[in-house]
Amino acid sequence: MDFNDLVKLYEKKKEEYGEDAYLHISAMLKEAKEIHKKDWDRSPTPNQDHEQSWRAFKGKNLENLIMHIIQDEVEELGLKIIDGNHLERSEGKNLEEEENAIKRNLLVDYGEYGSHLPDVDLVIYNPRTRKVIAVISSKVTLRERIAQTGYWKIKLRQDEITKDIKVFFITLDEDKTLSKKEPHKKGRAIVEVDTDGSYIMSEEQIEESNKVKKFDKFITDLKGLINEVNQQTIAEEALKKEVEDERPPVETTTLWDYPKQSYGKKQKGDNKFQGVTPAFIVYNMISRYTKPGELVLDPMCGSGTTIDVCQEEGRKVIGYDIDPKRADIIKNDARKIPLDDNQVDMVFIDSPYGDNVNYSNEPQDIGKISAESQEFYEAMEQVGKELYRVLKPGKVLGWLIGDQWVKKRFTPVGFKIYEMLTEKIGFEPVDIICVARRNQSSNTGVWHYRARKWNFYLRGFKYLLIVRKPSVDAQTPEVKEDRKVNWKKYK
Numbered sequence: 339m340d341f342n343d344l345v346k347l348y349e350k351k352k353e354e355y356g357e358d359a360y361l362h363i364s365a366m367l368k369e370a371k372e373i374h375k376k377d378w379d380r381s382p383t384p385n386q387d388h389e390q391s392w393r394a395f396k397g398k399n400l401e402n403l404i405m406h407i408i409q410d411e412v413e414e415l416g417l418k419i420i421d422g423n424h425l426e427r428s429e430g431k432n433l434e435e436e437e438n439a440i441k442r443n444l445l446v447d448y449g450e451y452g453s454h455l456p457d458v459d460l461v462i463y464n465p466r467t468r469k470v471i472a473v474i475s476s477k478v479t480l481r482e483r484i485a486q487t488g489y490w491k492i493k494l495r496q497d498e499i500t501k502d503i504k505v506f507f508i509t510l511d512e513d514k515t516l517s518k519k520e521p522h523k524k525g526r527a528i529v530e531v532d533t534d535g536s537y538i539m540s541e542e543q544i545e546e547s548n549k550v551k552k553f554d555k556f557i558t559d560l561k562g563l564i565n566e567v568n569q570q571t572i573a574e575e576a577l578k579k580e581v582e583d584e585r586p587p588v589e590t591t592t593l594w595d596y597p598k599q600s601y602g603k604k605q606k607g608d609n610k611f612q613g614v615t616p617a618f619i620v621y622n623m624i625s626r627y628t629k630p631g632e633l634v635l636d637p638m639c640g641s642g643t644t645i646d647v648c649q650e651e652g653r654k655v656i657g658y659d660i661d662p663k664r665a666d667i668i669k670n671d672a673r674k675i676p677l678d679d680n681q682v683d684m685v686f687i688d689s690p691y692g693d694n695v696n697y698s699n700e701p702q703d704i705g706k707i708s709a710e711s712q713e714f715y716e717a718m719e720q721v722g723k724e725l726y727r728v729l730k731p732g733k734v735l736g737w738l739i740g741d742q743w744v745k746k747r748f749t750p751v752g753f754k755i756y757e758m759l760t761e762k763i764g765f766e767p768v769d770i771i772c773v774a775r776r777n778q779s780s781n782t783g784v785w786h787y788r789a790r791k792w793n794f795y796l797r798g799f800k801y802l803l804i805v806r807k808p809s810v811d812a813q814t815p816e817v818k819e820d821r822k823v824n825w826k827k828y829k
Contacts, residue, residue: 339374341399345406360407360553361541364510367396401459401476404508411557415564418465422458422473439468444500446493449787456490458505462560464567471567472504472534472560479513484525488532504563507536508553517544526550535559586618588625594618594802595774600643604650607643611663612695615643615688619738619773619802623686624653627734632683635728637672637721640697644686656682661698671702673720677728685725688738689718691751709742709751718755722763732809734768735759740775740800752801765805773800 347366352359374392383391405419412419425433425441433441440463445453458473473494475487484507491505507529511517515525516538529536535549537556544550551559586601596618599609606617620643624634630652636644639657642664648655656677658670670676672687690697692709704721707714725735737759742749759765775798789796 339370339377339395341402343373344370344399344403348403348406357554360539363403363539364512364541367510371396396478400478400510401474404474404476405460408557412462412560415561416464416466417462417471417564420461420463422455422461425461426455426457436465436468440470443468443470444473444503446490446500447497447783449783456494457486458490467571469567470500470503471563472506474506474508476508478510479515484515484528484533484536488528491532491534502567504534506556507533508556509536509538511538511540511542511544514542516550517542519545519547586621589622589771592769592771593774594622594771595776597776602650604646606646606650608641608663611641613688613690613697614641615738616773617643617647619736620644620647620686621651623734623736623804624648624651624684627736628653628684633681635675635677635682635685635725636687637670637675637685637725638687638689639667640688642667643688660700660703672704673717673724675724675728679727680730682728683730683733685729685733685735686738687721687725687735689721691740692742692744692749694742694744709749710747715754715758719758719762722755722759722765726763726765726807729807731807734804734806735765737803737805738773738800739803740797743794743797746794752803756801756803759803759805764808766808768804768806771802771804773802775799 347370348359348363351362351366355362371392374395375388378388378391382388401421405421409419420437420440425437425444428437440461441455443463444455444461446456447453456473457475459476460474461470462472462474463470473490475484477484487505487507494500494503494505509516515523516529516536519526530547530549533549535551537551537553538544539553544552546552586596596616599614600606600617601621606620607614624647628634631654633654633656634644634648636655636657639645639659640663642657645655645657645664645666657667658672658675659667660669660671662669672689690703690705692714693706695705697703697705704714704717707717729735737755739752739755741751741753756767756770760767785796788794
């Protein structure tokens, strides 16, 4: 006997009982057991135990039968259903691209022990958004998996990606664990508290609740869930459109935090580029320190974020990089800028802060020099002097830089660059902005675990050092006057 024989038996019940066929699955399985026994007698298993062989067959094929029963109605709702065991047992290279996406959206993070799929039999998802809507466990009796199902609901709820996934249990309830509300049995308590619902395939009478129902309510509840999800999706897409149409705010404090790299309808820079510059930083800099038509320079242009922001905001822009990624970026080493003195209205630079990222294969790339070496700061000083030279007097430089922690050693790169700019090169301090770092590769459960275990801190921010080229002639000593501040104005 195989699964196709089981389907034939179910279809006969369906002809006899129509939509109520599910109520008679237990009876159908008794018929199937007799057929299975006849087949088994002709070729018994080595352990000579038919009961064990039948339980294995029944457990394996119940989930397949449930999928057969609900698949058409699930697909009519615009959804798909997939075998959870298929996702669990198949490596990424053996899965379709859509299946891989579903698998990623269902993983539970266990820190240093990796990410793992929950033990579920069926996964219902939206093929358009690749969003997992619900997972289903299905067993003949509750005692086989109900506590485990409740556990997975708790784990899924803890992650932003998986927190909205519904966890359902479908059972024949042959041990009648769910049939009565009182006295309270453990299985019913777990269903009521730790799952999103259990649906019973049985002709026995049960005391229903919001969480425990006959199986015929499953599709009705799924339709309600889809409507809820659709309303949420509409709201999310409306919010996304609103965000796409907006410009970032001009910041008023020295703490800047923006949830994503770009903004607006047009992508700025390449968010797949390692170390890509957040576009809102460039927007804020040019909004405060330049006017339309003025010239902005980015000597380490990377994937071109500065160019894209300036073009959208009506600023002239020149982008250089030692390893250009686009045709509108000019190949050049930032230590020797091919511009005349006092030509630029603002400079923005997002430089390496050590050799932690392989930006290019260019041997002269400053990003190949360790921030623990003096050579790094000598190279940066050459860059800083060139920026000072080409910047107009009274105009501003914004330098985005981070510190380094590697191999148990902290290097305050930001402090060193700030000292270099103000003490050695002669820039005047304007301010220092703390820019929150988001979506960095170390922002994972594994790295947070390591940081706690080995007592170090992950980099949570970068400095935006804002300095100004003095407006007075460099040869004329500046007369410094004692300042008396009326602090009442600032309270």
